[in-house]
């Protein structure tokens with residue numbers, strides 16, 4: 090079974106993010122980057138599925154040459170092939186989904202797994218657009234029935250279950266108020282939530298092997314996709330700083346304050 | 355020299371850093387306190403290829419450059435210097451086999467380590483022969499196609515748990531350097547025993563024992579090179595490992611500095627964080643400067659090896675400078691923490707104890723200076 094996954098380059102969540110002077114972007118100096126954590130979960134899930142249903146795991150990333158770093162990370166984890174969509178400049182979620190649609194049409198995977206969102210823009214849209222435009226079924230927010238401390242997780246059992254003959258896929262979804270179970274006909278699109286798996290480390294032999302794995306280049310023009318953004322960023326601002334907490338001398342004061350100031354009880 | 359890391363080097367660093375942060379560090383205080391050898395962690399490091407990283411690809415290893423090994427070593431030591439010492443001890447014991455082993459010996463004594471989790475030890479030091487390696491007394495007498503070995507080895511890292519030993523001994527004590535040979539001992543032959551685990555000041559997660567050899571028979575086929583080659587093999591091994599040991603110092607010092615910075619920003623005295631006091635700022639500035647210098651020196655000493663050049667002098671600069679630097683930096687980190695730094699409730703006193711060993715093993719800071727002076731004044 091062939092699986093396609095995404096490997097977006099995002100700012101390392103441990104970096105300090107600052108809005109730039111123009112207020113339309115962020116200060117890039119000294120920032121570190123990594124693979125979108127949700128995408129890393131997608132890669133891990135794909136590798137676990139591929140261990141049970143052998144086939145290629147293709148990682149796709151869109152951006153300048155620097156995204157090779159994220160593609161190589163996916164390859165080092167165990168993906169078999171990388172596709173680099175060489176693109177500089179702004180892209181919106183629809184542009185990304187259009188590009189991915191073309192790659193999917195070329196690669197013809199049985200399953201596409203993406204992060205439910207990327208931690209930079211937090212849009213949570215690409216998987217949904219992609220499934221819609223491909224005309225495939227979709228299951229967003231894939232999660233696991235048991236916890237990330239479970240035996241299954243230790244044994245790297247996939248949370249997404251592919252049926253016999255690879256005709257269907259069962260996905261447990263994390264939704265408001267609980268878990269929802271869906272069965273989709275393949276090919277299909279799945280997006281990952283945080284509690285689906287714990288991604289493996291890229292091993293040193295994996296990192297060295299990644300160098301010799303195929304990395305194919307594509308471009309928006311080559312794919313015939315108009316990626317001109319339909320969304321423009323007009324202003325970025327930092328969330329308001331949180332006020333420091335206060336200490337209260339006793340429970341009675343706490344209760345009073347909760348009633349009169351916080352108005353929560 | 356290019357000071358930027360390549361994408362691969364950064365990827366290796368990421369994996370080592372993640373392993374150090376998520377696997378090693380959470381257990382570091384416990385293993386230190388209990389003087390516990392973290393077998394599972396070291397086994398896990400094997401699965402990731404972090405163990406035996408000096409083994410070349412043709413023997414099933416990862417085939418890292420010396421520079422890449424340095425980058426990984428810093429992270430491991432940042433996680434826990436004691437664990438890192440036990441991890442690198444494997445490399446130290448395998449290096450003499452790369453350096454002087456035949457193809458057949460490499461297949462027999464090195465390749466199995468890449469296939470399975472195994473530990474090995476480097477047995478050079480003796481109770482009466484530390485810095486003075488040539489004064490070793492462990493003696494090998496030839497008996498047909500075996501050697502019969504008698505003697506004692508001291509301070510042998512991983513000794514209690516090792517599956518294989520690279521042992522240095524002499525066939526003729528009167529010949530000093532020229533009488534030494536290196537030989538591989540597999541498993542626990544008759545007459546071979548290990549002493550009790552040393553109760554050490556620092557790096558307590560690493561296992562350190564004595565080895566006692568009483569009429570231990572070892573096949574001549576296990577000898578590396580010829581009789582009399584042992585001293586050269588040991589020195590060449592240390593040329594290879596000094597950059598890594600220097601990076602251990604960098605890792606420990608970086609950990610101490612990071613703790614000191616975090617603490618200084620939080621600790622309020624005289625109405626403001628102590629990080630705003632110039633006396634504290636200067637300690638931190640000196641830490642960062644010296645760590646950086648030590649790192650570059652160590653990288654250069656590794657780069658020389660990658661270029662196929664001799665690095666004896668520069669690797670002695672690196673090991674000596676880095677070890678002395680780590681001792682200063684960790685002592686200052688305790689200072690920044692004030693009374694809290696002196697308590698085991700806080701992480702910096704362990705780092706100070708861990709750093710001390712780096713000035714001692716693999717050639718003391720004095721012996722490094724002896725080597726430097728010899729190189730500088732010769733000819």
Ligand SMILES: Cc1cc2nc3c(=O)[nH]c(=O)nc-3n(C[C@H](O)[C@H](O)[C@H](O)COP(=O)(O)OP(=O)(O)OC[C@H]3O[C@@H](n4cnc5c(N)ncnc54)[C@H](O)[C@@H]3O)c2cc1C
Pocket residue numbers: 443475476477478479481483484485486508509510511512554557562711714715716717718719720721724
């Ligand atoms: C925890 C630990 C782990 C170790 N692991 C190993 C291992 O795995 N394998 C192994 O073979 N060894 C190992 N060692 C041994 C280590 O390499 C020696 O301790 C080291 O070489 C110093 O030898 P020594 O302890 O006998 O000190 P000595 O040689 O007795 O030195 C004592 C002091 O005299 C100084 N001194 C000695 N000679 C000179 C000189 N010529 N000029 C100036 N000053 C001098 C030294 O610098 C030192 O300050 C380990 C040691 C420790 C503590």
Ligand SMILES: Cc1cc2nc3c(=O)[nH]c(=O)nc-3n(C[C@H](O)[C@H](O)[C@H](O)COP(=O)(O)OP(=O)(O)OC[C@H]3O[C@@H](n4cnc5c(N)ncnc54)[C@H](O)[C@@H]3O)c2cc1C
Pocket residue numbers: 621623624628631633634689690691692693694696
């Ligand atoms: C084992 C032990 C026993 C002790 N016994 C006693 C005891 O019996 N009775 C008792 O009362 N106390 C005792 N103390 C407390 C001891 O005196 C304090 O730890 C010491 O005064 C330092 O204070 P601190 O630990 O709060 O460090 P801090 O004052 O927080 O200092 C942290 C760092 O900031 C630096 N710093 C702080 N202010 C300045 C400044 N203005 N300019 C420049 N640098 C500055 C310090 O030099 C230090 O490096 C003991 C401490 C220990 C560890």
